[in-house]
Amino acid sequence: AQKITQTQPGMFVQEKEAVTLDCTYDTSDPSYGLFWYKQPSSGEMIFLIYQGSYDQQNATEGRYSLNFQKARKSANLVISASQLGDSAMYFCAMREGNFNKFYFGSGTKLNVKP
Amino acid sequence: DVKVTQSSRYLVKRTGEKVFLECVQDMDHENMFWYRQDPGLGLRLIYFSYDVKMKEKGDIPEGYSVSREKKERFSLILESASTNQTSMYLCASSLAGNNSPLHFGNGTRLTVT
Numbered sequence: 417a418q419k420i421t422q423t424q425p426g427m428f429v430q431e432k433e434a435v436t437l438d439c440t441y442d443t444s445d446p447s448y449g450l451f452w453y454k455q456p457s458s459g460e461m462i463f464l465i466y467q468g469s470y471d472q473q474n475a476t477e478g479r480y481s482l483n484f485q486k487a488r489k490s491a492n493l494v495i496s497a498s499q500l501g502d503s504a505m506y507f508c509a510m511r512e513g514n515f516n517k518f519y520f521g522s523g524t525k526l527n528v529k530p
Numbered sequence: 531d532v533k534v535t536q537s538s539r540y541l542v543k544r545t546g547e548k549v550f551l552e553c554v555q556d557m558d559h560e561n562m563f564w565y566r567q568d569p570g571l572g573l574r575l576i577y578f579s580y581d582v583k584m585k586e587k588g589d590i591p592e593g594y595s596v597s598r599e600k601k602e603r604f605s606l607i608l609e610s611a612s613t614n615q616t617s618m619y620l621c622a623s624s625l626a627g628n629n630s631p632l633h634f635g636n637g638t639r640l641t642v643t
Contacts, residue, residue: 461634
């Protein structure tokens with residue numbers, strides 16, 4: 417089974433609107449971390465936000481927030497007030513327990529329209 | 531800020547050449563990783579290292595080796611480059627613990643002709 421599933425290969429959003437990128441995960445480990453990365457066309461991977469499995473509150477970092485629904489095993493990224501510079505690939509990732517392995521989703525390509 | 535530096539942004543090599551991709555991090559991270567990224571296949575882990583001189587195979591180690599002689603430096607070696615190793619190579623580092631993110635370098639786009 418896939419550890420991380422991103423079901424939206426591509427999405428469009430109007431500038432200044434909010435957008436939600438979906439991510440579901442699969443693990444039986446009670447301790448894990450969830451991460452979102454942004455990859456612009458230039459290729460670098462930029463860490464955006466982290467959510468721990470024991471965190472009670474949803475993580476927020478500026479315009480990014482993570483909608484963490486543990487029972488549903490989902491960790492959706494919400495970008496508020498989209499900007500043209502948000503156009504990029506977005507990857508969801510998970511790190512389980514004390515292991516050093518990260519599992520990545522296949523990514524969602526976000527296009528922000530002016 | 532964590533800085534992970536990959537020695538080359540673009541590299542063109544010939545089939546059969548030995549290729550070295552170098553990666554240096556400045557944050558004293560225990561863990562370092564090499565990934566390759568190909569369209570439609572996502573990020574695939576080649577090797578990672580959790581300490582100096584320690585290494586573990588990832589999902590696609592065939593055709594690659596690694597070296598970690600110093601904590602800050604992790605090298606990926608293509609012993610005899612082949613055209614199917616044309617790809618984007620991403621180095622990353624992290625602290626131990628599942629709350630620690632990967633910090634990536636800018637990537638090396640390798641073309642083997």
